[in-house]
Amino acid sequence: MDVLRPPLIRIGGRVYRKNLIQEQAFPHEEEEDFCAGPGDCADEPCDAFVVEETERGFQCRVEVPSPLYKYIIGKKGETKKRLEMETRTSISIPKPGVEGEIVITGQHRSGVISARTRIDVLLDSFRKKQPFTHFLSFALNQPAIQEKFLQFKEEVLEKCSKDHGISSSLFQNPAKLHLTLGTLVLLNEQEIQKACDLLQRCKEDFVDQITGGQPLSVEVAGVEYMNDDPAMTDVLYAKVHMKDGSDRLQMVADQLVERFVASGLMLKEWDRVKLHATVMNTLFRKDPTEERNNTMTGKSSSKERESFNGQNILKLFENFHFGEVQLDSVRLSQRFSSDASGYYATSGQL
Numbered sequence: 001m002d003v004l005r006p007p008l009i010r011i012g013g014r015v016y017r018k019n020l021i022q023e024q025a026f027p028h029e030e031e032e033d034f035c036a037g038p039g040d041c042a043d044e045p046c047d048a049f050v051v052e053e054t055e056r057g058f059q060c061r062v063e064v065p066s067p068l069y070k071y072i073i074g075k076k077g078e079t080k081k082r083l084e085m086e087t088r089t090s091i092s093i094p095k096p097g098v099e100g101e102i103v104i105t106g107q108h109r110s111g112v113i114s115a116r117t118r119i120d121v122l123l124d125s126f127r128k129k130q131p132f133t134h135f136l137s138f139a140l141n142q143p144a145i146q147e148k149f150l151q152f153k154e155e156v157l158e159k160c161s162k163d164h165g166i167s168s169s170l171f172q173n174p175a176k177l178h179l180t181l182g183t184l185v186l187l188n189e190q191e192i193q194k195a196c197d198l199l200q201r202c203k204e205d206f207v208d209q210i211t212g213g214q215p216l217s218v219e220v221a222g223v224e225y226m227n228d229d230p231a232m233t234d235v236l237y238a239k240v241h242m243k244d245g246s247d248r249l250q251m252v253a254d255q256l257v258e259r260f261v262a263s264g265l266m267l268k269e270w271d272r273v274k275l276h277a278t279v280m281n282t283l284f285r286k287d288p289t290e291e292r293n294n295t296m297t298g299k300s301s302s303k304e305r306e307s308f309n310g311q312n313i314l315k316l317f318e319n320f321h322f323g324e325v326q327l328d329s330v331r332l333s334q335r336f337s338s339d340a341s342g343y344y345a346t347s348g349q350l
Contacts, residue, residue, distance in 0.1 A: 061103050184332075186347075217326055220323055
């Protein structure tokens with residue numbers, strides 16, 4: 001890391017710099033230290049959260065999912081002790097696995113603000129390292145689409161089986177064909193409910209206005225690849241576009257992601273949502289149980305991928321017609337799950 005250009009972290013309208021520190025690695029545990037910038041938040045007013053005055057001083061409550069408690073506690077409680085000592089506060093954390101609020105108390109308001117700010121920065125950093133748990137999706141698993149997808153799979157294996165890396169294990173599960181708009185890390189029921197509530201507000205605020213309250217008629221046709229070299233393909237996807245030639249589907253996708261990013265429930269990864277339906281992915285080859293999900297998560301897999309030669313597929317199936325579909329709902333889908341239809345279990349939808 002360039003010490004003159006440290007990474008910046010944005011939380012609640014403020015910008016913090018992440019300092020370079022000497023780290024000691026522990027199995028399954030990580031610790032990082034941060035400093036607010038450009039000045040210490042303790043020296044300036046902060047209205048991003050509520051600090052209450054009590055008989056003994058001041059306190060601040062922060063809702064934290066239980067899976068993140070360990071990052072505030074640290075190995076043998078060292079992180080918590082350091083925070084308390086440096087901010088002259090007391091930090092009360094619920095028992096592991098018990099959902100609740102972390103309570104920061106101290107005699108000085110500035111110390112409570114400083115502790116809260118540092119906890120927010122810690123949590124933001126470690127939340128980004130969590131694998132995503134949910135994603136916003138349009139289902140593309142209608143029977144007609146599944147039938148055409150299976151035809152596509154059969155023809156690819158028949159005509160391109162001799163091409164490097166082509167095998168049946170590369171193909172998506174037809175029951176889980178979908179468009180992914182964005183991924184989320186939701187670590188408890190409260191966060192899931194927050195995402196569901198936001199989804200409904202989006203429907204009222206702009207989705208119905210864009211769609212006119214009617215399903216979006218789209219066509220799934222043609223294939224394209226993700227990386228630069230078609231001879232070394234990792235992901236092949238079907239292209240999706242509105243039948244009327246409008247950009248309404250793109251508008252809905254972009255505005256949904258923009259709203260979820262603004263709420264803090266989703267990380268901004270791209271300027272625009274890439275509308276596509278993954279049909280072949282080399283991640284599926286390594287592990288048949290691997291999540292057959294959209295690859296646009298901004299994170300690379302730690303698994304070694306064996307690419308395939310997609311040149312002939314792109315030539316032979318350039319205009320393959322998977323079908324037409326009416327998109328009538330956006331779903332908050334749960335990763336590593338299935339419902340009665342074989343699609344991902346839905347936590348909420350609009």
